[in-house]
Amino acid sequence: MLRQHASPSSLGPGDKIGEGDSELVLNILPSDLAEIAFENMRKEVAWNVMYHRGGEVPRLVAVEGEVVADGSFPIYRHPADESPALHPFSPTVSLIREHVQKVLKHPVNHVLIQHYRSGADYISEHSDKTIDVVRGSRVVNVSLGAQRIMTLRLKRDGMDGREKGTPRPSQKIPLPHNSMFVLGLETNAKWLHAINHNKRPLHLKSPEEQFMNGERISLTFRHIGTFLTADESQIYGQGAKGKTRETAQPVVKGTEEATKLLEAFGKENQQSDFDWEAVYGEGSDVLHFTPRQ
Numbered sequence: 001m002l003r004q005h006a007s008p009s010s011l012g013p014g015d016k017i018g019e020g021d022s023e024l025v026l027n028i029l030p031s032d033l034a035e036i037a038f039e040n041m042r043k044e045v046a047w048n049v050m051y052h053r054g055g056e057v058p059r060l061v062a063v064e065g066e067v068v069a070d071g072s073f074p075i076y077r078h079p080a081d082e083s084p085a086l087h088p089f090s091p092t093v094s095l096i097r098e099h100v101q102k103v104l105k106h107p108v109n110h111v112l113i114q115h116y117r118s119g120a121d122y123i124s125e126h127s128d129k130t131i132d133v134v135r136g137s138r139v140v141n142v143s144l145g146a147q148r149i150m151t152l153r154l155k156r157d158g159m160d161g162r163e164k165g166t167p168r169p170s171q172k173i174p175l176p177h178n179s180m181f182v183l184g185l186e187t188n189a190k191w192l193h194a195i196n197h198n199k200r201p202l203h204l205k206s207p208e209e210q211f212m213n214g215e216r217i218s219l220t221f222r223h224i225g226t227f228l229t230a231d232e233s234q235i236y237g238q239g240a241k242g243k244t245r246e247t248a249q250p251v252v253k254g255t256e257e258a259t260k261l262l263e264a265f266g267k268e269n270q271q272s273d274f275d276w277e278a279v280y281g282e283g284s285d286v287l288h289f290t291p292r293q
């Protein structure tokens with residue numbers, strides 16, 4: 001039985017989350033791996049500062065993925081000025097990936113890893129950008145370290161037809177250490193999600209929030225259908241204009257193409273009935289939005 005709570009209470013395993021295609025899975029990793037994963041990743045992962053509109057994003061990030069035989073690798077495009085360089089899966093992340101795939105029952109070939117260094121680090125409300133996400137697959141966030149809260153909020157246009165002044169439904173899902181939040185694409189289409197900051201002094205927080213000194217690492221695994229060739233000169237696959245390796249096209253940096261894709265991302269953030277085929281179907285060959293000078 002799925003239970004539906006009033007908006008502000010916390011949801012967890014077994015609850016109807018978002019459109020009902022999302023869920024929280026506890027103890028995703030065996031305890032020996034869960035225990036060492038955080039410290040291992042601190043050392044193994046190539047952490048970067050990432051920029052959005054010229055400012056630093058408030059967390060450290062890294063990208064890893066599966067490099068295929070000819071050296072091509074998956075690319076996930078989202079509105080950052082530059083995507084960090086992709087590295088092959090590091091040893092601990094590889095192990096985590098295996099457990100994720102077993103539960104998810106579909107492959108994942110790309111991960112965005114984020115280090116929330118304290119309660120002051122956060123990710124603003126957004127929908128994941130799905131031009132490069134294999135259609136019908138789900139996105140997962142594995143949480144390690146301090147518990148933070150995933151907040152879902154119905155998109156504004158989802159309120160059409162409801163009485164004026166009705167608050168937008170929102171849901172709070174605490175993400176404990178060693179959990180996996182599965183984001184269904186229907187939920188991603190109709191709701192925004194965020195990890196808001198939690199600036200209460202550490203000593204006033206719950207033991208779960210204080211864990212790992214308030215630091216959290218999340219791993220957002222996706223099944224990506226768009227690829228860059230080894231020398232990063234060409235792009236192909238689901239989200240590109242050339243849909244196969246043979247029809248790969250040169251990547252486009254900046255220019256009107258970039259403005260067009262950024263506008264499409266804006267629409268995906270706002271529209272519950274976002275028409276994927278109409279907006280993304282043709283594909284885009286843009287790589288970086290504000291290329292390095």
Ligand SMILES: O=C(O)CCC(=O)C(=O)O
Pocket residue numbers: 112114123128141142193195218220
């Ligand atoms: O840190 C998280 O769990 C959320 C990350 C996220 O929403 C994203 O990278 O798109």
Ligand SMILES: [Fe+2]
Pocket residue numbers: 126127128193
């Ligand atoms: Fe997200």
